[in-house]
Amino acid sequence: MKKPTIYITRKLPEHLLQPYTDRFDFQMWEKEETPVPRDVLLAEAKKAQGLVCMLSDKIDQEFLAQNPQLKVISNLAVGFDNIDIKVAHEKGIVVTNTPDVLSETTADLTFALLMATARRLVEANEEIKANRWGDWSPYYMAGTDIHHKKIGIVGMGRIGEAVARRAKGFNMSILYHNRRRKERAEQELGARYADFETLITEADFIVSLVPLSEETKALFDKNAFGKMKKSAIFINASRGAVVDEAALYEALKEGEIEAAGLDVFLHEPIDSAHPLSTLKNVVCLPHIGSASRETRTTMIQLCLDNIDGVFYGDGPKTAVK
């Protein structure tokens, strides 16, 4: 059998591809930090039987209509809102993602973002860089406590539970909201199920780890921010589009909530002109939830194993259903 061609939309380390080169002909976009242009993606994918893609690649109806020959699309992410799953499945294309292997790393980052926002770490660091650290004063750079507070996790899935485990270590009380209750997690973590409104009203820290879908688009809107405590801190580590960014900006500017920590944005990348990044009470990160060297390597290996499973094994390890 002729080796299947796999197109990879970002430059990946050759040594990670090497174990598979006897079975696949890899073609790859040559840049690590710049996404493949749409026209190149469309042209290259047509020559391939498999695709490794990233969050920034829109695998939409147009792409899928032009590439019915693809057997597998392997997304280097657990979230798959960049892919039209329904259309891919109608065309018989297997879609895979990278669940579990990034949960602990993303939970580390989410909790770090929560802590950095509550204790104003970025602002405090900027004080020193700008030579503004003066005499001691009682409330200089005072933030808010984390321990013994109430965290509300919207999207208590793999990553949500990993965040809850960290919160437990800080003696926080834990509320969560999903469409379905998770009694096992309630017992293991001492978490309490709440409807969305109760969670956003009662929690000191509201953490979004819910996947982007039609149901969750702009879930955190003006109405939601209006119901939060004035002292609430909002953390988003899922997708920018679950938030109405204009409403969040207003809530932060008008003091309806205290602060926000954001790893994700509606249109990425953002820059210093983005309204949310101009606010002192916001910590912005460039979508680095799973960005540890170890986890990114494991994710890449899982993407390749999934493709290998489709062509030569019993199927992929982690298919999107």
Ligand SMILES: NC(=O)C1=CN([C@@H]2O[C@H](COP(=O)(O)OP(=O)(O)OC[C@H]3O[C@@H](n4cnc5c(N)ncnc54)[C@H](OP(=O)(O)O)[C@@H]3O)[C@@H](O)[C@H]2O)C=CC1
């Ligand atoms: N910042 C970053 O770099 C990263 C971001 N992510 C984001 O985190 C998300 C979560 O990942 P992961 O934990 O692995 O996913 P999971 O599928 O394990 O968890 C998602 C949870 O959200 C709940 N949920 C889904 N839809 C709704 C809804 N409409 N209302 C309320 N709850 C809902 C689900 O429960 P139920 O079905 O019962 O509702 C489930 O418990 C990803 O989809 C991705 O967007 C992931 C990795 C890194």
Ligand SMILES: O=CC(=O)O
């Ligand atoms: O945002 C990252 C992901 O894995 O999803």
